[in-house]
Amino acid sequence: MKYEKVSTEMLEKLKAIVGTKNVQTDPDLMQPYSHDEVTDPAYHHMPEAVVFAETAEQVAxxxxxxxxxxxxxxxxxxxxxxxxxxxxxxxxxxxxxEKMNRILEINENALYAVVEPGVRTSDLQQAAENKGLFYAGDPCSGDSCFIGGNIxxxxxxxRAVKYGTTRHQVYAIEVVNPKGHIVHLGARLQKQSTGYCLDQLIIGSEGTLGIVTQATLKLLPKPLYSLDLLAIFNDTEQAIGVVNKIIKAGITPTCVEYMDNITIKSVEHYLNETLQGSDCGNYLIVEVEGTSEDDLDEKAVTLDEICTANGAxxxxxxxxxxxxxxxxxFAEAVRAESLIVCKEDVVVPVDKEPQLLHYILQLAQKYRLVTRIASHAGDGNIHLNILKNEDATYEDWDMRVKQNQQELYTFIYQLGGRxxxxxxxxxxxxHLMEEFTDPDELEMMRDIKKALDPNNILNPGKIFNIE
Ligand SMILES: Cc1cc2nc3c(=O)[nH]c(=O)nc-3n(C[C@H](O)[C@H](O)[C@H](O)COP(=O)(O)OP(=O)(O)OC[C@H]3O[C@@H](n4cnc5c(N)ncnc54)[C@H](O)[C@@H]3O)c2cc1C
Known part of the structure; x- marks a missing residue:
């Protein structure tokens, strides 16, 4: 789709809306806004202007x-x-x-927070903790990312194993829709069956269906007792295969994370620290919460039995x-090793995870890939990082990465993954979304986008193309 350039006249109109100081066109100052954490310059694009909003009315x-x-x-x-x-x-x-960064309310009685989208995730976690409460959302980037981006x-x-992803933390959102109207979606209710669930449609839509300008989020009482256990396995598949057994045993862990040995060594080198048991194998980090010390002890004994019986x-x-x-x-350590890295974020049903890991390692051998693997193992979500081989040209490495992707994604969809x-x-x-998604499902997504954003103004060219 062809767009108009942001003309001088439009820049003046933007300044009239947000104020002159909130419209930036200096290339040096716009440079940080030309990319995200994907380091490959092939994916960087300069904006025509960066506009900083301070209110929902300005966004609209x-x-x-x-x-x-x-x-x-x-x-x-x-x-x-x-x-x-x-x-x-x-x-x-x-x-x-980023300028809409206020925590507007923390309600200790009704257990919710109202925040603007530019609130840093860790700031909300801390503000909740200061009141003896707990915000369950916890991406590894929590010290830098914002709640609006999380939504x-x-x-x-x-902590998604126990508490779900960001969508499970959200009661309601204020959104500027693609036509520029401020709408309030969802409500502070435990349930409702009142028409389409538009708040959940916006969540995860990557800024293509609406701009989140405020969110009402769930808080919980702070868990009083928790314990982190580190199980060490020689065998990678046995390590990841334990997850399903832990869940079947009736323990709902807060977190189950996997790191393979070469990744542990990479992190050790990056942090310049010796990590527990780093010479002995692959990590499974299991965090559990309990109602008392005794409850935690019981869970630890059960976890010990399960992990030992399965090869720890x-x-x-x-x-x-x-x-x-x-x-x-993990991510920083990989970045310190190489700026040229392909990051896969594949997900399969938890019980299929050992099969997936086995296949990933097979493909890595076949295509001579240098891999670093960590996984939100409790969710079936494997972060496969493929670093450029030092002795390979970019073109050769890129070709092998693409061949790997084709086989990997075909296998993932066979397993029922995404x-x-x-x-x-x-x-x-x-391009992979368009290749691997059911065409009917993709058409429904396109129809929704066209209906809500007929001019294709909001974050075009993302998720899929609109012809
Ligand atoms: C070291 C590291 C660790 C990470 N760990 C995790 C992890 O454990 N789990 C995880 O899920 N992700 C992780 N990520 C990825 C990233 O941090 C998340 O995707 C995060 O939610 C992005 O938030 P952000 O504020 O940086 O959004 P941005 O990168 O600025 O934007 C991300 C997307 O959201 C859209 N967007 C942003 N704000 C809004 C808004 N207010 N309204 C509408 N659309 C908006 C943008 O258009 C874009 O499509 C990690 C990244 C790094 C670098």
């Missing part, structure tokens, strides 16, 4: 102007995305929500801060 007025002037609006949170969702691939403006991508993370060489009580620092350093568990499709996986 900008979207109405974009419809009139026919230029794209790309909403942006913190830019920690891994799918180029916030990158202006079709031109137009980046609309940053737009339906971010997962570590040892089960250690982990230092909470250290083990999570190590897990959360190509992204939490990072989203964005621009980067769009």
């Amino acid at each position: 007025a900008v979207v109405r102007l974009a419809n009139a002037g026919h230029f794209p609006v790309v909403p942006r949170g913190a830019g920690t995305g891994l799918a180029c969702g916030a990158v202006p691939t079709c031109g137009g403006i980046v609309l940053s929500l 737009a991508t339906n971010a997962g993370g570590n 060489s040892s089960l250690l009580v982990a230092d909470h801060n250290k083990i999570w620092q190590a897990r959360k350093a 190509l992204s568990g939490e990072h989203g499709i964005g621009y980067k996986r769009k």
Whole structure:
């Protein structure tokens, strides 16, 4: 689809809406808004302008102007995305929500928070904790990403096994729709059957169906007792195969994370620290919550039995801060090894995860891939990072990565899986989305987009193309 350039006249109109200081056209200052956390420059695109909104009314007025002037609006949170969702691939403006960063309410009695989209996830977690409460959303990027971005991508993370992904934390959202109207979707209710569930449609739509300008989120009482266990396995498939057995035993862990040994070594090198049991095998990190110390002890005994019976060489009580620092350093450690890396975010049913891991390792051998693997194992979500081989040309490496993708995705769909568990499709996986998604399902998605955004103004060129 062809768009108009953002003309001088349009820039003046944008300044009239958000104020002169909130419209940026200096290339040096716009550069950080030309990419997200995908480091390959082939995926970077400069915006024509970066616009900073401070209110929902400003967001709505900008979207109405974009419809009139026919230029794209790309909403942006913190830019920690891994799918180029916030990158202006079709031109137009980046609309940053970073200045809308207030926590408006924490309600201790009714257990909810009302926040603007630019609130950092860890700031909400901390604000809840200060009141003895708990916000369950916990992506590994929580110290940098924003709640609006989490909602737009339906971010997962570590605690999804027990508490679900971001969509499960949301009561209601205020959204600017693609026509520039402010709408309130969802409600602070435990249930409702009142027409289409539009809030859940917007969640995970990656900024293509609406711009989130406020959210009412669920809070919980802070869990009083928790324990982190580290099970170490020589065998990769046995490690990941334990997950289903833990769940079958009636234990609902808060988190189950997997890291293979070479990844543990990479993180160790990056942090310049020796990690527990790092010479002994692959990690399965299991966090459980309990109602008392005795309850935790009982769960630890059961976990010990299950892990030992399934091939664990040892089960250690982990230092909470250290083990999570190590897990959360995964992406940074990989980046320190290579800036050229293909990040897969595949997801399968939890019971199929050992099969998937086996297949990933087979393909890695076949295509001579240098891999680093960590997994939200409790959710069936494997992060396969493929680093460029030092001795290969980019073209040769890229060809092998693409061949690997074809076989990997075919297998994943056979297992009943999908190509992204939490990072989203964005621009980067769009061609694979179009190739591997059921055509009827894709047509329904396109019909929804066309109906809600007839001018294709909101984040065009993401998830799929509109002919
Ligand atoms: C080190 C690292 C670890 C990570 N770990 C995890 C993890 O554990 N789990 C996980 O799910 N992801 C993870 N991610 C990916 C990323 O952090 C998440 O996708 C996050 O939700 C993106 O939030 P953001 O504010 O940075 O959004 P951005 O990157 O700015 O945008 C992401 C998408 O959301 C849209 N968007 C942003 N704000 C809004 C809004 N207010 N309204 C409408 N659309 C909007 C954008 O257009 C874009 O399509 C990780 C990334 C890194 C770099």
